[in-house]
Structures are given as C-alpha cells and as structure tokens.
Amino acid sequence: MYEEVGPTVSVFDRAYDDPVRVLDEDGEVVGDVPDLDAEALVEMYRHMRLARHFDGRAVSLQRQGRMGTYPPLSGQEGAQIGSAAALDEDDWMVPSYREHGAALVRGLPLKQTLLYWMGHEAGNATPEDVNVFPVAVPIASQVPHATGAAWASKLRGENDAFLCYFGDGATSEGDFHEGVNFAGVFDTPTVFFCNNNQWAISVPRERQTRSATLAQKAEAYGIDGVQVDGMDPLAVYSVTRAAVEKARDPETDRPRPTLIEAIQYRFGAHTTADDPTVYRDEDEVDRWKAKDPIPRLESYLRSEGVLDDERVAEIETDVETRVADAIEAAESEARPKPEEMFEHAYAELPPELERQYEEFAAFREAHGDEAFLEE
Amino acid sequence: MYEEVGPTVSVFDRAYDDPVRVLDEDGEVVGDVPDLDAEALVEMYRHMRLARHFDGRAVSLQRQGRMGTYPPLSGQEGAQIGSAAALDEDDWMVPSYREHGAALVRGLPLKQTLLYWMGHEAGNATPEDVNVFPVAVPIASQVPHATGAAWASKLRGENDAFLCYFGDGATSEGDFHEGVNFAGVFDTPTVFFCNNNQWAISVPRERQTRSATLAQKAEAYGIDGVQVDGMDPLAVYSVTRAAVEKARDPETDRPRPTLIEAIQYRFGAHTTADDPTVYRDEDEVDRWKAKDPIPRLESYLRSEGVLDDERVAEIETDVETRVADAIEAAESEARPKPEEMFEHAYAELPPELERQYEEFAAFREAHGDEAFLEE
Amino acid sequence: MSETQNLTVVQAVRDGLYTEMREDDEVLVLGQDVGKNGGVFRATEGLFDEFGGDRVVDTPLAESGIVGAAVGMAAMGLRPVPEIQFSGFMYPGFDQIVSHMARFRTRSRGRFSLPMTLRAPYGGGIRAPEHHSESKEAFYAHEAGLKVVIPSTPYDAKGLLAASIRDPDPVIFLEPKLIYRAFRDEVPEEPYTVPIGEAATRREGGDVAVFTYGAMTRPTLEAAESLAEVGIECEVVDLRTVSPLDREAIIEAFEATGRAVVVHEAPKTGGLAGEITAIIQEEALLYQEAPVKRVTGFDVPYPLYALEDYYLPTAARIEEGIKEAVEF
C-alpha cells in the first residue's frame, strides 16, 4: 500500500469536459503533481509494469490453451494503478472483471487472478485480509453492492472508502442508476470510478448515451462528477485521492460520493474471445497508444531522477519473476476437486443437495473421471 | 381533441430550476399565454372539472365497496389535461396508473377506467381508435415501451409523438434510466412527462434523489430537461406542445426527446388503501391546495370573458351527467365471465391450457359459482 | 410460562422484526414506505420510532437498488431485511436476487456469506390491482443458494422470520397477504425460532396426504373437514419452506396412503406441485395408488380482481381434487 499523503487539491470545481491532467503525453508536467514520495511513485510504476507484463502473459496462456477467456487490461494501467493507489489499507475495492491491476495493488495475489480465469473455484477465494469484492461479471451489478457496503461502513461509524469500478457501457444499466442514486441519497462513502475505455465490446461510447460526458451523469444524483485523463496515473491518483478523502469526511459540505470518468483506451481485445479489428480502426488504436501511461510515467520519473536504467532493469526483472512465479504457482495448483462445486452453495448442505452430492460421489467412485471428461 | 395551434415559444433554454409558468396562483398572467382559442380553453377547463368530479365519485365508489383500490388524481388535473391536450390526434399516450384525466382527453371512455379499477377484464380493452397504452402498474416499466413505440414510429417514417407519464418516484428505477437513455441515443419522438407530485406513497421527493431537480436528470441523457408548474394547465400545455413539436421535427438541432418535470401535488391519498395523514402534514396539503389548477384556470377564463356563471353551471351539469352515466354504464356491465381469464393469454390456446379451461368449465358446470365464491 | 400476545400474521411479522432488531443491532430494515408509514400493510409499524431512521430506512423506489444495497450490507456483516412492497415487484431486482444474493457465498468460496432476508407480501385474494397478486415462489426455489419460506400462521410467521434473519444464508420470505389479517394466534412475546426446512402436519388422516403452504392451507383444511363428513380423512401437510423442501415429511406422509394432492395458488406448469410429484414418484412409486393431483392456479396471467376467485384454488376445488385422488 502507498503511504498516506497530505490534503489533495480540490478537483471537483471544474467543467465536466475538462479532465484533470498532471502529465501530458510525453510525461511533461501540466498540472499539480500529487504529493507522493519517490518510493511511492516507483511503486506505482512497478505496479503498472507488473500489470502490463501479467496481461501479456495471460493473453498468451489463453492462446496456448492454458487458460480460459481472459479480459486484457493493457492501456488501462494508469487508471487502475493510479486509483487503487489512492486507497488506504482499510478501504475496499469493488471490481468488475478487468481490474487485475487494481487488485494487485490491493494485495490480491496474481495467482488468485490466474486461478479465477483458469476456472478454478479457488480463484474465487480472495484472502480474508484483502479488501476486494468478488469479480462481478453482470455489468454494473456491483454498483449497488458498493453503495450498500459503504453504507454499512458508515452506519457502523467506520471510516472506510469504497472504490467501485465499472466501464462506459455499464453506465447504461439500471443498476448503475439505482446504485449511484442510493449513494447520493444516503451519502455513502463510495467512489464510482468509470473506466471509460471508449468501447463496450464493439459498441462505441457515443452509442451508449447521448450525453457529452459520462461525468455529467453525476448531475442526476446531485453528487460530484469529474473527468480525468485515465492514462495519466498521477492525475488519476489525485482525483481518486480527493474523492476518497471526501468520502470519508462528513464535515465538508460536499456529498461524499463521487463519479469519476477516467478517459482511457483498451489497447487489446475486449476479451480473448473478441476480435476488435472487426469494429475499430488501427488508426484509432495508434492514436491512443501514443498516450500509453507507462512510458509517460517513466519519462516523468526519469526526468525527476527517480528512475534510471538500472532501476528500470531491476523492475523489469522483478516483474518478470513475479509473473512467472505466479503462473508456475497457478499451474501447479491441483485441479479443483469436483466436490468443491457443492461446498459453498449454502453454509450447510440441505438434505436434497447432500443426496445429490452422494449420488454424484458414488457414481464418480464407480465410473471414474472418464465418465465426466469423456468429450 | 384540441385544435392544432401555431408554433410555440421555445421553452428549453432556461435553468432547470426555473419552471415555466403562465398563470400565477390567482390566475393572473405571468408568462406567455399559449395560442389556444376560447373553445379549446373551455374544453380544457371542462376536462379538468370532469376529471376532478370523476375522481371524487371514484373514491366514494371505493368507500362504498363498489370498486377496488383506486388511485386518485385530484390536484394533478392541470398536469394531466394540459399535457394530453398538447397531443395531436395520431399521437400516443403511454400512461402509468393515475392518468385517468389525461386518458379521457385522449378519448378513453370513463366507463373503461371504471371497469379497470372495478377489476373487470373488459377494463383492459382500450378501444382500437384510442391511442393509449395499457395502464402500467410496475413503476417506470412503461418508460422503455414509450421509447420503443416512438422508435417504431420513427423507423416507419410516421410522424407521431409519444407522451409517457410517470411519477417522481419512478425516476429512481432502472427502467426510467434505460428507457430515457435509449430515447436519447436513438433520438425517438418521446416526451417523458414526470408528474412530480412530491410523494411516492409516503416517500418524499428529497428521499428519491439528491439532485436538486428532476429536470436536470436530462443531462445524463443529453436531452432537454425542463421544469413546469404542473398546476398551471396553460404552462403545461405550452411546454408539452413545444416538446411534442420538437419530437416530430428532425430538422431542429435539438434532440427529439424531452424530459418534463411538472411540479404538482396530489391532494388526496396515494390510493384508497393509503392514509396520508400518517406521513404528511395538513399544512403542507393546504399550501398546495392554494395552487389548485381548477380555480386558477377558471379565474383566468372568467377574466378573459370566456367563462361566466352560466357556462360554468352548464359545465358542472355536463360533468355530473357524464360521470353519473359512466358509473351507471360500468355498474350495469355484466360481471366478467370466468372464461375471459383464459381468452387472451395467447392468440390461440395451447393444448394444456385448453385442458385446464375444460376442466375448469366442467367443474363450474357441475358445482356452480358457489364453488368459487364461497368465501 | 412465557407471555403471549394474540396476533394476526402481519402483526406477528412485525413482532418478529421488532424482536430480532431488539436482540441484534446488526439487523436493519429497508424498503419503500417501511419508515414513518410503517409499511403499506403495517408490517413495520412503529419500528421507525423505536429504532430510528438508520435501522428502518425508506429507500428510493428501486428494487434492484434495494436488493443490491442489501447484498453489499450483508457482505459487510450486517443482517439487512429488505422489504419488496409486493412480490410482483421483485422482478426488477431479479438479477440481484439470482446472480448475487443467491451466489455470493459460492462466488467468494464462503468468505462473504449473506445473512439477509428478503421479505415480500405475496399471493392473491385481496382484490388488489394488477401485478399485486403474484405467487412465483417456483422461480426462487429453482435458484440454488436461496431458501424460500412461506408461513401460514402467526406463530410460524414470527418464528420462521427469526430463523430466516439469523440464518447465515439468504432467505426469501414470502408473506401470504390473503391471511395477513384473517385470524389470530397466540404468539410468544419472547424471541423464538421455527426451523427452516421443516413441514408441519396440520391435520392427521389416513386416506390421502394433501401438501400445501401459505394462504392455501386454510381452504385445504376446510376441504379436509368437509370431506371428513363423508368419511375421507386427509393428512394435511403445510410445507412452510418450499426451498429446501422437507422431502422426508413429504415421503412419509405419502407412503402412509399412497395418495396425494398438492395445492398451490401459483400457475400449474412449472409450479412446485410438479416438483413434489416428482419427488414422490422418485422415492415412493411403489406405494403409489393414484396419480398425484395438482390443484393450482391456471397457466394464465393472474386476472383482474373480479375473476380472482375463479383463479385461486377454493375449498370446493380442493375437495374435488382430493376426491379424485381418493377415488382413483
């Protein structure tokens, strides 16, 4: 986790279409650099590299038939790592299905992420000390959870923030509307973080909604809405940190919840089952690749003297090792045991389910795994 | 139907919290009077009186056990009649469950409305030439229908507007969000008319959402949003007419759909099953009764010399007769026949349903109606 | 002996909420009109005054939001009791119910359990408007991870509600509104539970087993009394929980006579009567003397109220069904 830093500039008093920026595409400073120490910045860089490298390897694993469908995040590291870094230890993250980068900042082992996408039940077992909700596949369905969980925390007088991720497409779902509206009404400490990566599979952002920005949807809920350059990790950090602090502070006259629209792009396919060349131009992809968050931060850190070739090389090696280790660990995980299917449907197996389990186990005992895996 | 009138002043370029007004609470002119001829104005007045009188009688019928639960509209006549009057013959209305007043402007016989709330299947049978959708009880569920129907009309190159009613509470539902968002994206000729009567049963407007106005929710969809004094029938007419014309006109650079927030109050209970004294003050009710749309319009029409005692008396008599006749007609309607239950589930009864029907009919034949109505 | 009160079903529900909220600070109620208004059926009457607006919460009008927020609360360890105003309005929250409420335990391998109880007034018979008379318990019984409870007496209403609220897993608690105020029962003032998953024999009889639940229990008992006069003795079993079903009780009652009738107000096709029939014949075919007769609502949308008496099973229809099973 990153160290806590001093008060952040208020970023909420601006036009919805005026994104917060700190670094330009070349890594030049164009805004207020957040007050993070050098190690925190290097950590951010390391996490981005780690996410990027992990992503590439995961895509290969899928291609090699070593993993199932996988949703890549490449291009979105700035938004993921910058925002997750803005949380404190006890805060919570409520992800969709693409936030492997954010999750690793929160302490979710890469191995877990791999197991999940490898279809192991164990992939669902987020460790008790990792404040991350389960992956949510039905679009926007996690939004009301983030509101409810934050509400619970507020009711208990705890002081935690809940960072909820979702995509541009998710803003069209009823659950987005209901969840954010509840947050406004009950003033819950929730930060709604929209990863606007321009596409919902093949459906472009303009087809989702006629509103000029997604940030302005905050108007409908009487909460703050703000755009940020989602490929600028420092800008993302600043905005998210401000939102997190506001979420926790009932003393300000601002609403606790915030809607952040982080403008970004996914470089790759929607998932490994998707072929983006069918619906979008290479040109577009190239334009966005010029905004790649990683070289941007690297260039800034080098110019600040925080990174040099040596340190970058160390990070490269570290990152490769960690990913290789995680893959090794995930792949040496024993195949899930069929009984795991029955284990967590209820705290205690109801009698009929127990019967089903016993019939199943007896059949497997008698006929072996070939009776299931025949095809 | 009212006669078509000339172009209406654009009403969309104003602050969300600046409601369009034409008459003040005393019926004095404070805005642009729409260009309606005297007979149209009298017709509007007559319809409001008719709706009010109908409403009172319906509530009594329920109290006397002659009708089931009924949702009164008293206080909301200005919004209902003013808006429905702004439609042309071929336009459509997509109601919730409280728009008995708007429906009668559209030509739905009062008898039908009575039959529906008396629980007769026949109450569902809106005549073919009445462009009114079925009553929609699940809150906001009619919103996507209005979008889809308008979209169909647009795809066919027809030039009809679709006026969709719903309450303040409805704006919290996912279906409101999804339906209005689709309308923005596909630029459908839909007018979304929110009857903000301050309460969703016992839940006050402020508890629905933190946004300062409901009109501003239009921002989320990139469409026009406007507030109107919903107890000022002329203001409602003007705004709705402008929205209807815009809906039909693809030539303007404005989006076709509009969200109208009509500020109003229900004088009575949510339904006859509700006791509003439990959750709201008499004071509040009195304050809103001072805005009663009927005396307001009457006073204006008298001052314009369009109404006098004689005409008002004629209207009173007419209204009483029409309601009495409708009640008489509804109450002399034969009790619905049990087989009606089976008639419209499908265009053609599937075999199992036919079997069920036959078993049912044979049983009834053998045992008589006492076997069903015993309790 | 403990104090009792003479309560209706809805009063017993209210009392159950009150008692559990008093016992456990983590219990809270949320929904439409549950606060000052005390619920449209008065099931939460007085709770707002007693426990305040943080524990008796009027929400915006949004069922998916209500269920979804309760999921989030329950994941954090609270015991939310969301109310959906009528069971016909659970559908806008259906995705939250089946995709999350039912599966959060599985989806986190037990890290997050959801000790939440979703209450809804349910069923027909009160001359209510469209969509207010649904009985679609079969939807929820088909979704693994949920329990589905339907009480038929004030005593059970309080005790089953307490058991549901204390259950570590999510429960759908459907309250038959036809009997909300139909009769009274002695209900202990103190907290108690009635176990989920156990049927209750409401009447003993050696000629035929009749399975039912909720509001249909009363006309079923009425039919049984009337048949007793002609010498047919029915064993009437009130299932009380429709998921998980009390298989043992079903099979035992059936085997005693080899004849059975299932009564519910839900539509026939795909209703629980089919499931119960299947259980019977997979466990006790050799005892079977007659087809299991299903006396149910019809496979049509619930009619407007003028016809609802023709839709709902009545004592007379149940009697006829029982006779068919007995005389086969």
Place this chain on the structure above:
Amino acid sequence: MSETQNLTVVQAVRDGLYTEMREDDEVLVLGQDVGKNGGVFRATEGLFDEFGGDRVVDTPLAESGIVGAAVGMAAMGLRPVPEIQFSGFMYPGFDQIVSHMARFRTRSRGRFSLPMTLRAPYGGGIRAPEHHSESKEAFYAHEAGLKVVIPSTPYDAKGLLAASIRDPDPVIFLEPKLIYRAFRDEVPEEPYTVPIGEAATRREGGDVAVFTYGAMTRPTLEAAESLAEVGIECEVVDLRTVSPLDREAIIEAFEATGRAVVVHEAPKTGGLAGEITAIIQEEALLYQEAPVKRVTGFDVPYPLYALEDYYLPTAARIEEGIKEAVEF
C-alpha cells in the same frame, strides 16, 4: 428440390434471421454487438451490411431497455428480435419479460399482441466465464403468455426461429451454445418453419423413453447408442419446445414402455424434468413400471469452468440413469 446449405446451428440461426428479414420488412434485430460486430457468436454476421443500422441495431448496454423497447416496438406492430448476449443476462430484463412481454396481450384484451422473439445463447459447456452458462428455461416456462423454444439441430434452429418470428405471440428462443458449432446439417435456403410445440423423435426404441432438449440431445443419443450395444433400446424424444410442452408426444412415448428418463442441464429442483414427471404420472400412471429418472444439473450455482464437465449431464451419467429406469 430446393437448394440446401451445410450449416452449423449458429449459421442456421443467422440464416433464419436473414431469411425472415428478407421476407418481412417489419422484422428487425436489436441488442449488444449485433451490428458491425455480427454478434459475439456471429449469429448476426453480415446482417448489418445487408439490412443497415435501422434494422440491425446496436443498443446501449441495458437489457431491460432492450426488452422494454422491443415490447414498445412490437406493440406498434413491428416484429423485433432482441438478442440478449447470454441467457444469464436476461435477468436484468426479467421484469420486462414476465410483467410485460408475457402479458401485453392479456393486459390489452388482445388489442396489442407482441410478435417478438427474444433470442439468447444459452447453456453451459464452452468454458465460459461466470454467469455465461445458465440454463433457466424453467423460469420462462412457468410464466404464462410466453412460449419457450430450444432447438437442437441446424434444421430446427432455422425453422423454429422462423416460426417464432412469425408467431403472433412472444417467444423466448434459447440457443444451446455448446452445439453452436458442434456439427452441420443440410438446411434449405428457402424460408420454412418448424412448428412450435411439437417434439421430435430422434431415435426409436422400445425399452424406455428418454426426454431431452437442446445441447443434451447429443449425449442422450450417445448414451442410447451405447446402451443399444447391451440390448437396451431407447426412444429419444427431443422436446424442442419447452413451453408449451408436447404433452401428447410425451405421454405416447411413455406409454409405450412405462419407463422414462428426463435429461436437462438445468438444476434439478424446479426444473422441467419435474414438470414432465408430473405430466406423465397424471396422465399415464397405470402404465408406469419405474420411477421417472431425472438426470440433470445439480442444485448449486453453475461452477467455474474447470468443473463444468462434472456439472453437466454426460453420456455416462445419462446411461446410468437410463439403466436405473430400465432395471427398476
């Protein structure tokens, strides 16, 4: 003789859409990624180019909006064919499906019929992520006013889809994605229909009737072939429509042997196997020689894909079930 093409199931679906759209201007397709992308399974491939963006419409990501807008369109007389990307994502649109799509005809006493067909890829077996492998056809079969169709061959896919689109009433059309590309069939190029509500006998045999549908038809036939080697001859009936069920075909096939097995991938409790069992025993108890055996998915949330082969009925499990029914 008419021209045929050798098509997979998904190609036949696409061809069915194409053919019906060419025949009738009022037919249009809407959903997520159905346009330029041609659908995530390519079921709408090329339709956007052929018919344009007004008839092949990419919508915002909102299932209730998709179904609800289609309801409005259909009420105005169009024949919309909304696609929900996976059947597990029909739940956010569930209220529109059950409260409106199923009931608009009743709720307008026949004034508005809804000639709409809601398509969704359905079922498990393709190593898909969570929520992508649902088979909850029982939900829709329990809702009066809907028809529910599940094809198992390319020929049927095209013909049943055409029948669904032309039907005056709303149809839920579930496409077993496990067999989307599993095999090919000769499919006529010209338009044709396969009637809704009629089962098809896929194999004749005099020892036991096995009822199934969708993707389970193949392992069922496989089990039947394997059992033939040991002298057990199965009559395999592919129901094709699960609402309304082809009662006559079910009873006829059952009566021939007095033994039956029902196979589906949906969870057991509350699944259609229970309904079919109930039909059998209410119509043909006297023929019954053995309990109807249900070979189904388990009553647990569908597992992550590494275990799905243990969840779905396999030929071996089906074989065992059939043996049980035969040897009883």
